Ligand code: SF4
């Protein structure tokens with residue numbers, strides 16, 4: 001299965017270091033400068049996201065969030081208010097290559113580039129430490145297949 005974003009918002013909560021609004025152009029459009037590359041692009045706040053965009057309370061919690069990021073506490077979901085006109089860096093961003101779901105279908109962890117585990121589940125962390133972390137398999141696909149088999153044995157589902 002190809003990558004899909006679960007809207008946890010983790011990646012966007014620090015992106016204020018990258019995306020900086022340089023100018024408002026009217027009609028909900030903004031010039032955004034990428035502080036790392038210097039590239040300036042234009043994005044527009046989507047009409048259906050305007051009410052979220054106008055609420056700036058998330059910056060009390062995440063002062064370095066991307067200026068276009070908003071979080072819905074009731075839904076426990078992050079929203080990109082310019083999603084139809086994403087800057088390219090966001091379009092290409094993929095935060096996992098393996099997504100690990102627990103028996104209830106909730107995210108337990110993600111394997112990022114290579115073999116690094118980002119984990120929200122103590123049991124998974126322990127399984128990883130004892131059964132996976134020191135696996136001696138050079139080939140990445142073989143490693144992935146082996147990891148999936150091990151995790152399935154413990155009741156997890158792996159999406160990749
Ligand atoms: S790309 Fe990944 S980290 Fe960012 S919101 Fe989506 S699931 Fe979360």
Ligand code: SF4
Pocket residue numbers: 011012015019066067068069070079080081082083086087090
């Ligand atoms: S533009 Fe959207 S996807 Fe990109 S960092 Fe900001 S909130 Fe996240």
